[in-house]
Each structure stands twice: as structure tokens, then as C-alpha cells.
Amino acid sequence: xxxLCQNCNEAKATVHITDTYPEKRSRHLCEECAAKEGVIFxxxxxxxxxxxxxxxKHKIAQRPESxxxxxxxxxxxxxxxxxxxxGCPDCYTVFGEFLAPLIERAHEGxxxxxxxxPVTADRTIRxxxxxxxxxxxxxxxxxxxxxxxxxxxxxxxKALETA
Amino acid sequence: xTIDDLTHNIGEWLRGVGPMxxxxxxxxxxxxxxxxxxxxxxxxSASEKTEIYRHLTHEISSNELSQHGFLxxxxxxxxxxxxxLVERHLISRQQAAEEGSRGVSIxxxxxxxxxxxxxxxxxxxxxxxxxxxxxxxxxxxxLDDSLSQQLEFAFDRQLGYLTACPTNIGTxxxxxxxxxxxxxxxxxxxEKVSRATRDMNLAVRGLYGEGxxxxxxxxxxxxxxxxxxxxxxxLEEFGGKVIPKVVEYERSARETLAGKHPHQLDDHIWRAYxxxxxxxxxxxxEALSLLSHLRMGIQMGRFDKVDIxxxxxxxxxxxxxxxxxxxxxxxxxxxxxxxxxxxxxxxxTA
Ligand SMILES: [Zn+2]
Ligand SMILES: [Zn+2]
Numbered sequence: 001x002x003x004l005c006q007n008c009n010e011a012k013a014t015v016h017i018t019d020t021y022p023e024k025r026s027r028h029l030c031e032e033c034a035a036k037e038g039v040i041f042x043x044x045x046x047x048x049x050x051x052x053x054x055x056x057k058h059k060i061a062q063r064p065e066s067x068x069x070x071x072x073x074x075x076x077x078x079x080x081x082x083x084x085x086x087g088c089p090d091c092y093t094v095f096g097e098f099l100a101p102l103i104e105r106a107h108e109g110x111x112x113x114x115x116x117x118p119v120t121a122d123r124t125i126r127x128x129x130x131x132x133x134x135x136x137x138x139x140x141x142x143x144x145x146x147x148x149x150x151x152x153x154x155x156x157x158k159a160l161e162t163a
Numbered sequence: 164x165t166i167d168d169l170t171h172n173i174g175e176w177l178r179g180v181g182p183m184x185x186x187x188x189x190x191x192x193x194x195x196x197x198x199x200x201x202x203x204x205x206x207x208s209a210s211e212k213t214e215i216y217r218h219l220t221h222e223i224s225s226n227e228l229s230q231h232g233f234l235x236x237x238x239x240x241x242x243x244x245x246x247x248l249v250e251r252h253l254i255s256r257q258q259a260a261e262e263g264s265r266g267v268s269i270x271x272x273x274x275x276x277x278x279x280x281x282x283x284x285x286x287x288x289x290x291x292x293x294x295x296x297x298x299x300x301x302x303x304x305x306l307d308d309s310l311s312q313q314l315e316f317a318f319d320r321q322l323g324y325l326t327a328c329p330t331n332i333g334t335x336x337x338x339x340x341x342x343x344x345x346x347x348x349x350x351x352x353x354e355k356v357s358r359a360t361r362d363m364n365l366a367v368r369g370l371y372g373e374g375x376x377x378x379x380x381x382x383x384x385x386x387x388x389x390x391x392x393x394x395x396x397x398l399e400e401f402g403g404k405v406i407p408k409v410v411e412y413e414r415s416a417r418e419t420l421a422g423k424h425p426h427q428l429d430d431h432i433w434r435a436y437x438x439x440x441x442x443x444x445x446x447x448x449e450a451l452s453l454l455s456h457l458r459m460g461i462q463m464g465r466f467d468k469v470d471i472x473x474x475x476x477x478x479x480x481x482x483x484x485x486x487x488x489x490x491x492x493x494x495x496x497x498x499x500x501x502x503x504x505x506x507x508x509x510x511x512t513a
Pocket of ligand 1: 010029033034
């Protein structure tokens with residue numbers, strides 16, 4: 001059964017509330033009327049989640065040209081569209097161009113961090129980019145069936161991961 | 164310490180003290196962090212998740228600041244206990260619902276919790292009553308520094324701390340406060356909150372997060388932008404500007420109501436008390452909305468049958484998982500309404 005909003009009698013009632021004052025009664029309101037009364041809170045500006053969802057939908061309509069996975073974690077643009085989450089720290093490098101407009105919109109136009117920097121930042125960044133480079137090399141070596149090279153790169157990856 | 168030990172207390176965040184506590188129930192600061200060289204949980208396999216979980220719990224329990232926390236392995240925790248932790252704001256609803264290796268380290272006074280394997284590898288949060296953002300930031304910042312001695316967090320010069328969702332990168336900070344706004348609600352001026360929060364791009368939600376109704380006149384305000392502003396800047400805009408403005412709106416709405424309609428206002432408060440003391444079945448939403456009126460009455464000095472401490476205790480005790488923990492078994496909706504009404508009669512008429 002569909003109720004019409006008891007306030008405006010126009011829109012479908014989707015918010016059902018029980019008042020206790022001045023008397024106990026149930027009321028059925030549309031979203032807009034409920035927001036006007038403060039029963040539900042409707043934000044006047046876009047939430048970041050809405051921005052993310054719009055970005056995903058819009059990008060799906062466009063279809064990404066390439067669906068190359070991230071060499072580090074295997075995530076593809078398609079995976080990102082399904083979950084709204086990236087797969088690893090390196091996805092931000094691999095899919096940098098793709099993500100840039102989303103990041104700017106979600107952060108009010110900002111594209112640069114100005115906050116806290118961890119004491120290990122330089123080492124961390126070397127490790128991150130080093131791992132990404134090595135994983136690419138590993139993939140290449142395997143594709144070229146150069147197993148000796150692959151084994152060497154694998155050892156380097158292990159050494160860097162445990163450093 | 165175990166989850167059961169928490170049942171006998173209320174967390175610091177519900178003590179009803181601290182700056183602006185007539186309107187600001189509690190504040191929270193949370194940092195999102197991920198390990199370098201590891202996949203985010205979004206693409207980690209079950210065994211990778213377990214490996215990350217083991218590594219993190221080991222480091223957390225040997226860290227000088229976090230070793231006092233007690234660890235709850237959520238994979239081994241039943242649904243009522245998980246819901247219980249959500250009601251106490253110690254884990255997120257998402258983490259309660261998720262599957263696989265995950266957990267939380269909780270400080271015995273419930274001021275700090277470290278969620279492990281939520282959306283990010285770590286979510287470090289501090290929580291206190293009233294508006295205390297500075298203190299909270301100092302606490303989480305210190306803990307983050309200390310954990311960074313043992314754990315290496317994913318970081319990029321341009322994008323800052325890297326998180327599973329691009330909307331959290333940069334500082335990875337989420338600042339939020341829970342506001343009690345019965346005055347603005349009664350005078351139908353809640354839109355003022357929307358206007359006050361728009362410029363700083365803040366999000367406003369109901370008590371239980373995204374898309375929920377503002378049950379009990381409780382609203383959660385949090386920052387959405389995490390990149391391009393420093394932590395201090397975010398805290399200052401939030402706690403120094405926007406929140407005090409909303410608190411002013413609420414206080415003046417309450418004053419206007421008291422000046423123009425004192426009898427209706429008192430009737431409102433006392434009727435709520437009457438229902439709470441005599442009803443035999445109460446839903447969570449109805450109970451919270453009645454308790455909201457009592458809280459307003461106490462804060463305005465118009466009602467003294469119940470003190471704020473009792474009110475804050477029942478606020479937690481009437482929530483579904485708390486009722487079931489006290490009962491020692493799972494209760495269906497009807498049984499919960501009955502137990503809730505009975506709990507309120509006991510506590511409020513004593
Ligand atoms: Zn309507
Ligand atoms: Zn990746």
C-alpha cells in the first residue's frame with residue numbers, strides 16, 4: 001500500500017514517524033516534508049559519497065580505454081567502479097590520471113597534502129615506488145619467460161618487503 | 164578485561180561533561196592508516212587479511228601506548244556483542260557486519276579504540292564527552308607517532324596518507340561531534356545547521372550514521388575534506404568556528420522556547436517523563452525521543468527528577484544489544500520493547 005504524504009498530499013510518504021506529543025500518533029511524510037520538520041536531515045550540499053557515486057557512474061558511461069590491472073595488487077578500473085575503493089597504495093600512481101578529477105572534486109579542489117608527514121616518509125616512499133617498479137619488472141620477466149631474471153627480481157622484492 | 168566488563172560502566176564519552184556539554188554530547192577524532200607494501204583490504208585475499216591482522220595485533224600489543232588496550236577478535240565474537248560495541252561507538256557498523264580477520268583494541272576507559280582491518284588496515288580513534296577536539300587530536304597524534312615507530316604507513320608526498328577510499332586520503336582524519344538539538348528541532352529551525360555546515364563542506368547525519376533518521380534529536384557532524392588542509396586547520400574550522408555557531412543557534416532556540424512558550428515546553432518535558440515512567444512497551448526511536456526531552460529539561464534547569472548521569476546510562480542500556488546482554492539471551496523486537504520499558508521504569512523512578 002502506498003500512502004501519500006499527510007502534509008503535502010502530493011509526494012509518496014517514505015518517512016514513517018510516531019509522535020508522542022501532543023498525542024501518540026503515527027504520521028507518514030514525504031522526504032521533503034520530513035526534512036522541513038527536522039525528522040530527517042537533508043543536507044543542502046553534496047556529500048562526498050554522492051560525489052564518489054556520480055564519478056563512478058559517469059566513468060562507467062564513458063568506459064575506460066584500458067583495463068590494465070595494477071601490477072602491485074591486480075586491481076582494474078572496473079574493480080574500482082564496483083567497490084569505490086582502490087586496491088593498494090600504488091593504485092594511486094598507476095591510476096593517477098583516472099583518479100585525479102575525483103580527488104579534486106571530493107576535496108574541494110585540493111590536490112596536495114599539507115598535513116602531518118610521518119618521520120619515515122622518505123624511506124616509505126622509496127619502498128612503495130621500489131616495490132611497484134620491481135613488480136612491473138617481474139611481470140615483464142615472466143611474460144618473456146626469462147625465469148632467471150624473474151627469480152632475481154623476486155628476491156629483491158622479498159628483501160624490500162621485509163626491510 | 165572482556166566485553167562483558169564494559170556492561171557495568173558507561174564510556175567516558177557519555178559522562179556528560181566537558182565544554183559545551185549542554186549541546187555537544189561527544190567528540191571523536193579518527194585517523195585512517197595503511198601498511199606500506201601491502202594490499203588494501205579491498206583487494207586482499209582471506210589469507211593476506213589474516214596475515215595483516217596477526218602482524219598488526221602483535222605490534223599493537225607490544226606498543227608502549229596501546230598495550231593497555233584489550234583486544235577483541237571480531238571474527239570470534241557473536242552478533243550481539245558486535246552490535247554492543249557499535250552502540251558504544253567502539254567499532255563501526257561496517258566493521259561489525261564485515262567478514263574475515265578483523266578486530267579492535269579498546270582502552271578500558273573506552274577513550275581510545277584501534278579498529279584493525281576495517282575499510283583501512285588501521286583506524287585509530289579517540290572519543291570524549293563535550294567538545295574536546297584539541298585533546299583528542301593530541302591523543303591520536305601521539306598514538307599515531309608511537310605506532311609509526313613500529314609500523315610503516317603508506318604515504319605519498321603529494322597525496323599524503325594513502326587510504327582504500329580516495330575520499331579519505333591526505334590527513335586521513337575524520338573529526339566528528341554528536342550534537343543534541345531539540346531546540347532547533349522543536350522550533351523547526353534545523354535548516355540553520357545545514358547552512359552553518361555547508362561552507363566547510365561538513366556532513367550531517369543521524370545518530371547511527373549515513374542515511375539514518377535523526378533519532379532522539381541527535382545529529383552527527385563530521386568533516387568530509389581530508390586533503391589540502393592540515394589537521395590543525397580542519398580542527399580549528401570545525402571546533403573553533405562551525406560547532407560553536409551551531410551551539411549558539413541551539414541555545415538561543417531553547418531560550419526563545421522558554422521565553423515564549425514556557426508551559427508548552429514544561430508540558431513537553433513532563434509528558435515525556437510520564438510516558439517513560441509508565442509505558443509498558445517502547446521502541447528505541449520512541450524512547451530516545453522521550454529521553455531527548457528529558458535531557459533538554461535537565462540541561463535547561465527545568466527538570467530535576469533525573470540526573471544527567473542516570474540519563475546517560477539509560478541512553479546506552481535501552482539500545483537493542485545492551486538490553487540483550489543484560490537479559491543474557493537474544494530477544495525479539497516485542498520482547499525488547501517490553502524489556503526497554505521495564506528498564507526505564509526501574510531506572511527513572513528509583
Ligand atoms: Zn510532503
Ligand atoms: Zn594497486
